[in-house]
Amino acid sequence: MKRVQYDRYGGPEEMYFGDYTPPPLERDQVRVKVKAVAINPLDWKLRRGAMKLIIGRAFPKGVGSDYAGTVEAVGEDVTNVHFGDDVFGTMDFKIAGAFAESIVVHSRYLTRKPERLSFSEAACLPIPATTAWAAIIDKAQVRSESRIFINGCSGAVGAFAVQLALARGAAVAGSCGKAAMPAAKATGVDPVFNYADSPSYREAGKFDAIFDTAGTMPVGEGISMLKRGGVFVDINPTPGRAIRGILSGRYKLAFATMGTEHLPEIAQLATEGVLRPNVGLEKPFSEALTAIADAESGFRGAGRLVLAL
Known part of the structure; x- marks a missing residue:
């Protein structure tokens, strides 16, 4: 074959x-x-x-x-x-x-x-959903009344992260490319910002968690957007990002391998229409x-x- x-x-x-x-x-x-x-x-x-x-x-x-x-x-x-x-x-x-x-x-x-x-x-x-699970549920521990910002909310991982966070009762804001903004808003992301307009989302208030799916948000910028006790979750670490994040004490890494054991639960959520x-x-x-x-x-x-x- x-x-x-x-x-x-x-x-x-x-x-x-x-x-x-x-x-x-x-x-x-x-x-x-x-x-x-x-x-x-x-x-x-x-x-x-x-x-x-x-x-x-x-x-x-x-x-x-x-x-x-x-x-x-x-x-x-x-x-x-x-x-x-x-x-x-x-x-x-x-x-x-x-x-x-x-x-x-x-x-x-x-x-x-x-x-x-x-x-x-x-x-x-598999990989996008297990990565989103590791970030949203395991690392950010998103729950009802959490406020989360997803950088890259329209991508494969970002879209599943949005769905998981909303299913847990969280309020989800995010950023994506301009063309994808209407579709992101239709899925429940509110407010949704243009990637290119970072000053606007830096002024969107404080969040319980920042999930950077795109690897484009400076770690320091993300941490400045957090509430006390909030976490910055990254899936695209570079040595510089990791060092900066580790020094802050509020930086967490999420990988697909961390969520693989939850494939049956992911299948159930897809059956229920939560994950699409x-x-x-x-x-x-x-x-x-x-x-x-x-x-x-x-x-x-x-x-x-x-x-x-």
């Missing part, structure tokens, strides 16, 4: 469709026939070598993390899904490779797909190389870019 892979770190030109045989199942693993995959910035960051000190230099390496499909086989110790179940999930980034016809993953990285969602919609959930994935564009798997390169170059549009198998 085929998968998208690469033989050395670099740009999109390093990707190709390669022959691939999934490894034998271990006791706690699941083999999934992939029906849809969603493209994430993580996919090209890994290929560029951003995590090469962790994932090493053994090639070829697969591309892709988030998928939805049907269970083809389960290991002896797997209890959360069964043969024939429709599922969605992600992969350990150290062995990425979801952009394939069939994959083998640890059972903790997937759960049953909500019936109300298509495979393409379900593939949009947005497929912006769907392309056939045969166009994966071009689609990934386009997304990497910024041609993504509104909603997620999904590849259907």
Whole structure:
């Protein structure tokens, strides 16, 4: 079978469709026939070598993390899904490779797909929703009457963060690009500000939490917008941002891996309509190389870019 892979770190030109045989199942693993995959910035960051000190230099390496499909086989110790179940999930980034016809993953990285969602919609959930969960629920501990500001409220992570915060009874303000402002306001973000007009949201009052999904808000600026005891949650740390934040004592990091254990709860919220994935564009798997390169170059549009198998 085929998968998208690469033989050395670099740009999109390093990707190709390669022959691939999934490894034998271990006791706690699941083999999934992939029906849809969603493209994430993580996919090209890994290929560029951003995590090469962790994932090493053994090639070829697969591309892709988030998928939805049907269970083809389960290991002896797997209890959360069964043969024939429709599922969605992600992969350990150290062995990425979801952009394939069939994959083998640890059972903790997937759960049953909500019936109300298509495979393409379900593939949009894993990394953005688990990241939003880690930030909003685990780190910011948003609850009823919390006031939160989400920088990047219209992006994949930001949109799920908005939905989670509103579901918990919080008041949500945020910023995004000018073109996305009406849609953000329609989802319940109020007030919503233009990214480019930072003075306006610095004067919007104090917040219990700032969630910077875009990595564009200076940490000091965010901390100045916090109430006493408030926290600044970041998912795009650089050494400078981390040092500045740690020194403040009000800085927290959130990563998708922190929320993976909550995939069943995320599936339930999607079933209830609380979490609503947005497929912006769907392309056939045969166009994966071009689609990934386009997304990497910024041609993504509104909603997620999904590849259907």
